[in-house]
Amino acid sequence: MNKVYDNKAWWLILPMLVLVAFSAIIPLMTVVNYSVQDVFDANTRFFTGTEWFAQMLNDPTLQAALLRQFAFSMTVLAIEVPLGIGIALIMPKKGWQASVVLILVTLPLLIPWNVVGSIWQIFTRGDIGLMGWGLRELGYGYNITRSTVDAWGTIILMDVWHWTPLIALLCYSGLRSIPEAYYQAARIDRASKWSVFRYIQLPKLTNVLVIGVLLRFMHSFMIYAEPFVLTGGGPGSSTTFLSQSLTTMAIGQQDLGPSAAFSLIYFLIILLVSWVFYTAIMNMQKEKQEEGI
Amino acid sequence: MEWMVWTVPTTIFFSTIAAMLAGMTMWEVVSPTVERKGFLPISTTRGDRLFIGLLSAGYIHLLVVGFTPLSIWLALGASVLWLLILMRWG
Incomplete structure (x- = not known):
């Protein structure tokens, strides 16, 4: 039982660590320093302690933005994950059709965020946009600059269009890695399509789904360019998400102290949610292995 | 490091975190951790x-x-x- 582990390979991550220190750790430390001070310039700064944190936590606009952010992230996850799995299941697995479908599915992923916003902004316009014009011709008074429901629906539709392919591609690669023998065994047992999905495909997809859900949660939780270009946060502030509130505060108003405190709260929320997702899904898997399934 | 606008409390905070990480590494080398289940729902x-x-x-x-x-x-x-x-x- 006295197994000796050789941990020397850990030194290989040293260059990465240096890189991350410069790109993330040192800036994050600076943010922490800013969050407890009122900084005017290099020489004029005052220690404020926890004041910014108290102010940010009790700010009604930020609380509303946070709730909106959670509502948005949960909605897109609830739509994109099942839809992505579904698309992956019906994608052809062999021949030229497989290549064509793969390329078609991947296309939305190649478009930069602000371009996605612009595309949809034009697409939804009532005068020249196909969707806006079409809906209006059908008798629905569609207007994303005036109706909250329209704005939300369009942003969710845009996100689903842009990011479901990611889940679909991950699931597709997960499905491809299941050996044919599993399906043969299922056929011998005359398993239904549903049982094949429930007991063979879905368990094998767990790993890629963890990555998919985590990526999609983090992406959607910091969504910025798309709603900014599409609705500018409106109508009113009904589609102003957290990152946009933060940018307005930090860049627009140069309130570095409050924005630093707010960023740290934002960071803690993302850290907690990602950790809970990761632990929950990994733990489910471990229990399954212990039961011998 | 002037641009990082350090303060005494944040310096103490980060030094403590760094000391904790270093200490945990030493502890791990001296006696490797064993995964176990306590009052938390996960091991x-x-x-x-x-x-x-x-x-x-x-x-x-x-x-x-x-x-x-x-x-x-x-x-x-x-x-x-x-x-x-x-x-x-x-």
Whole structure:
């Protein structure tokens, strides 16, 4: 039982660590320093302690933005994950059709965020946009600059269009890695399509789904360019998400102290949610292995 | 390092975190951790428990600072106590 582990390979991550220190750790430390001070310039700064944190936590606009952010992230996850799995299941697995479908599915992923916003902004316009014009011709008074429901629906539709392919591609690669023998065994047992999905495909997809859900949660939780270009946060502030509130505060108003405190709260929320997702899904898997399934 | 606008409290904060990480590394070398299950619903290693302790400490501080008139030192005391309980029985 006295197994000796050789941990020397850990030194290989040293260059990465240096890189991350410069790109993330040192800036994050600076943010922490800013969050407890009122900084005017290099020489004029005052220690404020926890004041910014108290102010940010009790700010009604930020609380509303946070709730909106959670509502948005949960909605897109609830739509994109099942839809992505579904698309992956019906994608052809062999021949030229497989290549064509793969390329078609991947296309939305190649478009930069602000371009996605612009595309949809034009697409939804009532005068020249196909969707806006079409809906209006059908008798629905569609207007994303005036109706909250329209704005939300369009942003969710845009996100689903842009990011479901990611889940679909991950699931597709997960499905491809299941050996044919599993399906043969299922056929011998005359398993239904549903049982094949429930007991063979879905368990094998767990790993890629963890990555998919985590990526999609983090992406959607910091969504910025798309709603900014599409609705500018409106109508009113009904589609102003957290990152946009933060940018307005930090860049627009140069309130570095409050924005630093707010960023740290934002960071803690993302850290907690990602950790809970990761632990929950990994733990489910471990229990399954212990039961011998 | 002037541009990083360091203050005494943040310096102490980051030094403590760095010392904790270094200490955990030493501890791991001297006696490697064994994954076990305590009062937490999941089985954890020593490092997992430290992470959970630090993350919850962050939330304890935010709750106290944002929504109660209590002193931040009380939050710190509660967090340290919670971290110790977690490391021993979690």
